[in-house]
Amino acid sequence: MEKYMKLAIELSKKGIGKVSPNPLVGAVIVKNGKIIGMGYHERYGGFHAERNAILNAKEDVKGSSLFVNLEPCSHHGKNLPCVDLIISSGISKVYIASVDPNPLVNGKGIEKLKKNGIEVDVGLLSDEAKYLNRVFFKYITKKLPYVALKVALTLDGFIADSNGNSKWITKQNFNVSHSLRNFFSSILVGANTVLKDNPRLTCRNGGRNPVRIVLDRDGITLGRGFNVYNEEARTIVFSKCCQGTLECYPETEPFDILSRLYNLGIDSVLIEGGASVLSQFLNFADELHLFYSTKIFGRGLSPFENIIKFVSQNMEFKIRNLKRLEDEFYLEVFRNV
């Protein structure tokens, strides 16, 4: 059974960068040991995965099993709820990887399926399914975007040398790095990064561009033609000096900024800032993506230099992924909740 759920999860990933702030969902329909239908949630506002799988089915789905990584919806949206569709289709068993924590669903879909005589199995590959939709789960339950920090540092933990130079500490494996820009809905930097590096902040390995966010309290980057303000993608500025036609908001505190993003429907943010921005947002971070080179600076700029913590404090983060990338390595940690 796992292989079908695995396939549903893989299918769901085709929606990365396209369905936000909806969850990633894939569905597989199996009858007599044969896959007869597959589908996934393809774009925001599009059909749900279950509906697509049923529409794509090559045989009558009556008596079949449905594998779906997220609990089918039971609330009325643009279309008939998936639960009603499943019931009327004659599907007899539904495997669900994880419950949908959306207060509108949250077990109600499962309940309705059971009441209508459909066998329901919950929990197959649930860890994988929860990881897959970690952005959606945070967004829907905490009413805040999912926050990821990305840092490139030396073996001894510096993000710039003592002259302030950071180009290039790591080669940062282009693909991992740009895949993050496709995965997260927005990318955030501080004004200093714009002044210093003039980045475009676009996704350049085939994915869609994230919304670009600049924290520029004092407006020092405004009206100066920096790349981040070009037409390639939407840009949002947080500043006390909003001007012109820019999309600009006055918040300056991390929590207020994140709340504003939530209200704008932005479900996740990848923070690539310098030490000031990284330090400000560390306490809000759900995960960190760290790219280490084997360089050693001795002295330099530390990523979280505006923070002071002690050895006696608990570990805030746990390792999710550790991977060698040629002569560098990549570490992904997540908040230990």
Place this chain on the structure above:
Amino acid sequence: MEKYMKLAIELSKKGIGKVSPNPLVGAVIVKNGKIIGMGYHERYGGFHAERNAILNAKEDVKGSSLFVNLEPCSHHGKNLPCVDLIISSGISKVYIASVDPNPLVNGKGIEKLKKNGIEVDVGLLSDEAKYLNRVFFKYITKKLPYVALKVALTLDGFIADSNGNSKWITKQNFNVSHSLRNFFSSILVGANTVLKDNPRLTCRNGGRNPVRIVLDRDGITLGRGFNVYNEEARTIVFSKCCQGTLECYPETEPFDILSRLYNLGIDSVLIEGGASVLSQFLNFADELHLFYSTKIFGRGLSPFENIIKFVSQNMEFKIRNLKRLEDEFYLEVFRNV
């Protein structure tokens, strides 16, 4: 053929901690596809691996093949050179993983075998064999001990928090850490580490104790009953204030200290010191063993704070090993020569 060389290498490792400053050598004798003899260099001053393998052989070795990870010796030591023993034994083929860079050997053993009609194959698993005897190779060619630095640090590169506390940044996987103490002949710390932690510096997972070395230029730890001066193991002090019955030398500069250790027959040193000692010896380091926790300090003590290097400089070290140890990770890098 690789499997026999692999076995020879595994056998040689039984000599770790016992043969220094001799190389680690294992030998396997194969006849008609069957292993008929095995041996290794068991202790300093003991028989060489080749001799042990021949002595242990259960059949006549005439016409057999010998697998040995290091070129057999051709110079007269306490016993007949291994090369002469091999020739007289009737062994017909010798597989050698790596040439012995010892100026007394360095190809002469191979030459003599060939001259006497023995077929010689050089290079099977040579990378593995060179790594195995990296200590011996450095010691014999550079006339300096092999230098390894061991550091426990946070995700953001600190070896102590801003209060100076370092207990415990990592759990440091007891076994990896104490295996290093068995592998290297000596362990070196600065006076500050003795004052602060009062460590015993012994090997406590079944290996032999390394020689303990304390850098205490001004003699601030002397005559005060610190653990490092107890009877558990030999201790050498480098100080301007040598006193009493201590084994004590006056050198204070890293190169002079390392030269002294070479002259004392100490082939390798594991440096576990604080920032001052680590910074002093970084330029002499052949490899670094880094234990990272997922803690973040923001600010604190950097391991190489007395050094300043820049992003434009080349990478000095390359990754040899990267391994997750539960909630921590271990990185081994070696000098990129």
